[in-house]
Amino acid sequence: MSGPLLAIDGVSAFYGNIQALKTVSLDVNRGEIVTLIGANGAGKSTLMMSVFGNPRAREGTIRFDGRPIAHLSTHHIARLNIAQVPEGRRIFPRMTVFENLQMGAALTGGDTFDADLERVCTLFPRLKERLTQRGGTLSGGEQQMLAIGRALMSRPKLLMLDEPSLGLAPLIVKQIFSTLADLNAEGMTIFLVEQNAFHALKLAHRAYVMVNGAITMTGSGRELLAKPEIRQAYLEGGRH
The missing domain is CATH 3.40.50.300 (P-loop containing nucleotide triphosphate hydrolases)
Known part of the structure; x- marks a missing residue:
């Protein structure tokens, strides 16, 4: 196009x-x-x-x-x-990092979830260490990484x-x-x-x-x- x-x-x-x-x-x-x-x-x-x-x-x-x-x-x-990372991050604070990333992948049908998760964890090693942690307990920088990672999971x-x-x-x-x-x-x-x-x-x-x-x-x-x-x-x- x-x-x-x-x-x-x-x-x-x-x-x-x-x-x-x-x-x-x-x-x-x-x-x-x-x-x-x-x-x-x-x-x-x-x-x-x-x-x-x-x-x-x-x-x-x-x-x-x-x-x-x-x-x-x-x-x-x-x-x-189109994926948007909004001002103020707006992650789901009660969900784990892994669950937040699952939400980002909701539109893709899940076929590429494992590969996309690996890509996000390579981009942001900090998230890989915190996959089971609730989003709301992350630092501001980690929450921003999570917001970007969540957007990338939709393959925009x-x-x-x-x-x-x-x-x-x-x-x-x-x-x-x-x-x-x-x-x-x-x-x-x-x-x-x-x-x-x-x-x-x-x-x-x-x-x-x-x-x-x-x-x-x-x-x-x-x-x-x-x-x-x-x-x-x-x-x-x-x-x-």
């Missing part, structure tokens, strides 16, 4: 009468890491959630793998090989992550971003929403900047890292 894997074109979305997204256009090509950066409240998470239909795009189109999806229900969209074509570095120690942040680079090297397409602009732009092939619900700038990760206005707005004292 030619064309972007995810194509967002002229999307506007609202919460009641408040316009959260203003004719946003953004593409994620196969095999890319695309990052969306912006201040807290800029509309980054709203854009990611609009891909899953909540909130719905009131104007514009969203296509995944060439197919319009803006009219589909959230559970139908989840079956299209597109992995979307919302603020994966939020609240984590700098060393763990480096590990998470290193793992994302490894996944991309294996061919995984990644769409990343991040406030940690330094790490996100270093990782990204391409990046977009969002201000007040609108895209204000785009370019390669390196191009945006080099721009004085980006450094001033997002990177001053921010090399985490």
Whole structure:
């Protein structure tokens, strides 16, 4: 299939009468890491959630793998090989690590479960040591690893992550971003929403900047890292 894997074109979305997204256009090509950066409240998470239909795009189109999806229900969209790692991780705290990973594999039919589990445990050896432990007893970094691992168990074509570095120690942040680079090297397409602009732009092939619900700038990760206005707005004292 030619064309972007995810194509967002002229999307506007609202919460009641408040316009959260203003004719946003953004593409994620196969095999890319695309990052969306912006201040807290800029509309980054709203854009990611609009891909899953909540909130719905009131104007514009969203296509995944060439197919319009803006009219589909959230559970139908989840079956299209898109996996989301939400802000705040949202693992199942009372379930064990193993059970959380089973939940991630629910859409695959289970035929590849053992191979997928082995892959996740290779990516995150810490999880392998804690398979029988309840998710809620893990550290914040381990919970983020589990949230990513759970998403990978569904064998997604597109992995979307919302603020994966939020609240984590700098060393763990480096590990998470290193793992994302490894996944991309294996061919995984990644769409990343991040406030940690330094790490996100270093990782990204391409990046977009969002201000007040609108895209204000785009370019390669390196191009945006080099721009004085980006450094001033997002990177001053921010090399985490």
